[in-house]
Amino acid sequence: MTGPAILTYNGQTYELPVVVGSHREAAIDISRLRETAGIITLDSGFANTGSCISNITYIDGERGILRYRGYLVEVLAAQSSFIETAYLLIFGELPTADQLKDFRSALTRNQSIHEDMHHHFDGFPPNAPPMAILSAMINALGCFEPVFMGEESDDQFVLAAARLMSKIRTIAAASYRKSVGKPMIYPRSQLRYTANFLHMMFSDPYELYEADQTFVDALDLLLMLHADHEQNCSTSTVRMVASSHANLHTSVAAGVSALWGPLHGGANAAVIAMLTELVETGEPLEHFIARVKDKDGKARLMGFGHRVYKHFDPRAKLIKAACDRLLNKLGRSDPLLDMAKRLEEVALRDEYFIERKLYPNVDYYSGIIMRAMGIPTDMFTVMFAIGRLPGWIAHWREVRKDPNSRIDRPRQVYSGPVVREYVPIEERN
Ligand code: SDX
Numbered sequence: 001m002t003g004p005a006i007l008t009y010n011g012q013t014y015e016l017p018v019v020v021g022s023h024r025e026a027a028i029d030i031s032r033l034r035e036t037a038g039i040i041t042l043d044s045g046f047a048n049t050g051s052c053i054s055n056i057t058y059i060d061g062e063r064g065i066l067r068y069r070g071y072l073v074e075v076l077a078a079q080s081s082f083i084e085t086a087y088l089l090i091f092g093e094l095p096t097a098d099q100l101k102d103f104r105s106a107l108t109r110n111q112s113i114h115e116d117m118h119h120h121f122d123g124f125p126p127n128a129p130p131m132a133i134l135s136a137m138i139n140a141l142g143c144f145e146p147v148f149m150g151e152e153s154d155d156q157f158v159l160a161a162a163r164l165m166s167k168i169r170t171i172a173a174a175s176y177r178k179s180v181g182k183p184m185i186y187p188r189s190q191l192r193y194t195a196n197f198l199h200m201m202f203s204d205p206y207e208l209y210e211a212d213q214t215f216v217d218a219l220d221l222l223l224m225l226h227a228d229h230e231q232n233c234s235t236s237t238v239r240m241v242a243s244s245h246a247n248l249h250t251s252v253a254a255g256v257s258a259l260w261g262p263l264h265g266g267a268n269a270a271v272i273a274m275l276t277e278l279v280e281t282g283e284p285l286e287h288f289i290a291r292v293k294d295k296d297g298k299a300r301l302m303g304f305g306h307r308v309y310k311h312f313d314p315r316a317k318l319i320k321a322a323c324d325r326l327l328n329k330l331g332r333s334d335p336l337l338d339m340a341k342r343l344e345e346v347a348l349r350d351e352y353f354i355e356r357k358l359y360p361n362v363d364y365y366s367g368i369i370m371r372a373m374g375i376p377t378d379m380f381t382v383m384f385a386i387g388r389l390p391g392w393i394a395h396w397r398e399v400r401k402d403p404n405s406r407i408d409r410p411r412q413v414y415s416g417p418v419v420r421e422y423v424p425i426e427e428r429n
Pocket residue numbers: 045228229231232233262263264265267292299300301302303304305306307308356358361362363
C-alpha cells in the first residue's frame with residue numbers, strides 16, 4: 001500500500017488516499033476532495049485524470065505495451081482471432097472450445113437484421129456518411145429487438161453481445177452497398193465472422209464473392225487490434241452513457257459518434273487523404289514536415305502522435321508488418337505504403353517529433369490494408385467501430401456491474417459573467 005498524498009491549501013493540510021493499480025501505477029483518490037477541502041481539480045482533456053478502475057485493458061504508453069485482460073496484443077495477434085479476442089474482452093477469459101463454438105453459433109444465429117430495417121437504408125441519401133448510418137441504425141436495432149439494460153441474466157448478456165456484434169457487421173456492409181447503389185446482400189451461415197462481412201460487402205446477387213484467405217486474415221487481425229484501448233474518447237463516451245443506465249444499443253451508438261472525429265477514429269481515412277495528396281502533388285517530404293511543424297501551417301501528420309503512447313504504438317508495428325505481408329502475397333505494391341514508410345522515416349529523425357515523442361499510431365498504416373482489399377476510405381472508421389465494439393460492450397458491462405458506479409457528472413470552473421439584471425427588450429441597444 002502507498003502512503004497518502006498530502007495537499008496543502010489555504011493553510012490547511014489534507015491527506016488524500018492513493019490507489020495503486022496492478023502494474024503499480026498510482027492515482028490520488030480525490031472523490032472526497034471538494035467535501036473536505038472545498039476545492040476541485042481541473043484537467044482539460046483528462047490527460048491526468050483516471051475516470052475509473054478497470055480490469056479490461058492495460059496500456060504502458062512509455063514502453064509501448066498493450067494487454068487485453070493481461071494478454072499481450074502481440075501474442076493474441078500471433079495466436080488468436082478477432083472473435084476469440086472479443087470473447088476474452090467481453091467475458092474476461094479466453095473461451096474453451098465449446099464456449100467459442102457456442103459464441104460463434106450465436107453470432108451466426110443473429111447475423112440478419114429485421115426485414116423492415118432494410119427499408120431504413122432507402123431513407124438515407126446515396127452520399128450519406130456510413131458512420132451516420134451506423135450510429136442511427138444501431139439505435140434503430142433497439143426498436144426491433146429487446147434492448148439490454150444491464151439487469152438481465154448472464155445468458156441474456158451473451159445473447160445481447162452476440163446480437164450486437166453480428167448485426168453491426170450486417171448494417172455496416174449494407175451501408176456500403178447503399179452508398180454504391182447495390183442491393184443488400186444477405187449473410188451466409190457457412191461463413192465465419194470476417195469472411196461473412198467481406199461476402200456481404202462484395203458479393204452480388206448474380207455472383208458470389210469468395211474472400212481470399214489472405215484478406216480474411218489481414219482484416220481479422222485489424223479488427224482484433226482495434227478491439228479495445230482502455231479509456232479512449234469513444235470508450236469513455238460509452239461508459240458515460242452507460243453510467244446513466246441507458247441501454248447497450250444507445251450507449252454504443254454514442255461511442256460511434258465519438259469515434260467519428262478526425263482526431264480519433266476518423267484519422268485512418270485522414271491518413272490516406274494525406275498520403276494521396278503527397279503522392280499526387282509530389283510535395284517534397286521535408287517541405288510537408290516543415291508545414292506540419294509550422295504552428296500556422298495547419299498541417300498535421302495524421303496517424304502520428306498519441307495521448308498515451310510516448311513510444312511506438314505496438315498496433316502500428318503489427319499493422320505495418322501485415323501491410324508488407326499482404327502486398328507481398330498479392331504481388332502488389334502501393335505507392336501510399338511506400339510514401340507512408342518514407343514519411344515515417346523522415347519524421348522519426350526530426351527533432352520536433354522526437355522531442356514530442358510522436359510515433360505512428362494504430363491509424364497510420366491500417367488504411368493501406370483496407371484499401372488493398374477494396375474497402376473504400378469512407379468505410380475505414382466504420383471498420384474501426386466494428387473492431388472496437390467488443391471493447392465498448394466490455395466497458396459498458398463493467399460500468400453496469402460495478403456496485404459503486406454513479407452517474408458521470410463532472411464539475412467545472414465557471415468563467416462567465418457573475419451577476420446580471422434582466423433588461424427589458426425595449427431598453428436594449
Ligand atoms: C486514436 O486514445 C486512444 O487510445 C485513441 C486510439 C484508440 O485505439 O482508441 O489509440 C485511436 O484515436 C489514435 C489517434 C488518431 N489521431 C490522429 O492520428 C490525429 C493526429 N494526432 C493528433 O491530433 C494527436 O497526436 C492526438 C489527438 C492523437 C493526441 O493529442 P494530444 O494528446 O492532445 O496531444 P497534443 O495535441 O497536445 O500534442 C502535443 C504536441 C503539440 O505540439 P506543441 O503544442 O507542444 O508545440 O504535439 C503536437 C501538438 O501540436 N502534435 C502533433 C501531432 N500530434 C501532436 N504535431 C503534428 N502532427 C501530429 N499528428
